[in-house]
Amino acid sequence: MSDNHIIIFDFDDTLVDTTVIFEKARRQYVEQMVELGFPEEAVLEVLDRYDVENVKKFGGFYTRCFPDAMVRTYQYFCSLTEREENERIKQSLAAIGWQVYEEEPALLKGARELLGFLQGRWRLVLATKGEPAVQLRRIQRSGLLKYFAAVYVAPLKTSGIYRHILQEHGVPPQQVWVVGNSIKSDINPALAVGIAGVHIPHPCTWHYEIEPPAGEHYVVRDLAELKEFFARRLPRSRGWWGRAKKEVGKNEKGFAGN
Ligand SMILES: [Mg+2]
Numbered sequence: 001m002s003d004n005h006i007i008i009f010d011f012d013d014t015l016v017d018t019t020v021i022f023e024k025a026r027r028q029y030v031e032q033m034v035e036l037g038f039p040e041e042a043v044l045e046v047l048d049r050y051d052v053e054n055v056k057k058f059g060g061f062y063t064r065c066f067p068d069a070m071v072r073t074y075q076y077f078c079s080l081t082e083r084e085e086n087e088r089i090k091q092s093l094a095a096i097g098w099q100v101y102e103e104e105p106a107l108l109k110g111a112r113e114l115l116g117f118l119q120g121r122w123r124l125v126l127a128t129k130g131e132p133a134v135q136l137r138r139i140q141r142s143g144l145l146k147y148f149a150a151v152y153v154a155p156l157k158t159s160g161i162y163r164h165i166l167q168e169h170g171v172p173p174q175q176v177w178v179v180g181n182s183i184k185s186d187i188n189p190a191l192a193v194g195i196a197g198v199h200i201p202h203p204c205t206w207h208y209e210i211e212p213p214a215g216e217h218y219v220v221r222d223l224a225e226l227k228e229f230f231a232r233r234l235p236r237s238r239g240w241w242g243r244a245k246k247e248v249g250k251n252e253k254g255f256a257g258n
Contacts, residue, residue: 004171005235007118008162008190009148010180011128011135013202015115015223016105016142020204022066025100029070029093036089038077047073052208060155061129067097101134104141110223115147117227121234123169126151127161127178129185157185159192166193175235179226182209191215200226 012018026047033043050069058065070093078085118124124147128135132153139145150169154161166173173194180186180197182205187197197217220226 004175005122006125006165006169006171006176007122007230008125008127008165008176008178008195010157010178010182010186011126011139011144012105012130013181013205014108014179014186014200015111015144016107016138017204018105019202019206021100021103021105022206023204025066025096029096032093032096033074033077036074036077038081043073043077046076050076055156055208058155061131062155063098063101063131063134066100067094070094070097101138105138107142107144108223110227111144114223114227115144118230119147122177122230123149125149125165125169127157127165128153129155129157131155157182157189159189162190162193162195166195177230181205183213184209184211187217188214191217198226198229 009015026044029047030040030043034040047069050072051066054065054069054072055061058068071090074090074093075085077083115124126139126144126148128139128151130153135153136151139151145151150165152161152165162176162178166176176195178186178190178195178197179200181200181202183199187199188211190197191214199213199217199219200222201219218229220229
């Protein structure tokens with residue numbers, strides 16, 4: 001293994017489909033709110049506002065942000081329409097928000113194949129935002145944990161987490177890649193510390209994650225294309241050369257073109 005070359009992966013909407021689960025919960029929530037007599041469009045708008053606000057209020061992507069936004073939205077419309085809040089309704093609305101963390105997200109197509117190919121060639125690290133206990137449980141359930149040499153969970157992804165990883169693994173940024181679906185959380189903080197970024201856009205990305213890129217970076221369409229991308233950039237290390245020669249025999253060109 002090339003121990004001094006690292007790929008740092010994002011988890012949600014990079015390796016597993018997460019935002020679709022949140023979207024499904026949002027729809028379910030709005031249905032209930034409409035049944036209570038509140039207007040659909042305004043409910044979605046207020047829910048989104050509290051959802052974004054809660055990331056700041058709680059200081060990161062904590063599990064309680066989403067269910068709390070659902071309750072606050074209900075309270076907002078109760079007060080607007082001068083209706084009394086109902087404790088039982090509040091609990092059932094919050095439960096829709098909590099449920100998203102229990103649902104097992106589907107793996108994105110090609111995730112296992114990609115990680116299986118990269119493992120042993122790069123040191124694979126996972127950096128994800130959220131609450132450690134919840135995220136670790138979700139990662140474990142996805143079956144992808146075994147591919148990673150280390151997992152980092154932070155309430156917010158800033159360049160600090162990447163700096164910490166560089167330091168802990170003792171590698172310069174030139175030997176590290178960051179892969180993720182969010183320019184804001186994955187790519188820009190990586191570019192800020194001199195790590196090359198590979199953006200893999202996901203069609204269902206929360207607008208919170210959208211921001212202009214801070215510099216040049218690579219873009220790939222999907223995980224299959226990402227595999228090709230890294231197959232062309234195999235790290236040169238003694239361990240790798242040894243194994244590669246054994247695997248491909250005399251065809252050195254096959255792995256010399258990086
Ligand atoms: Mg993500």
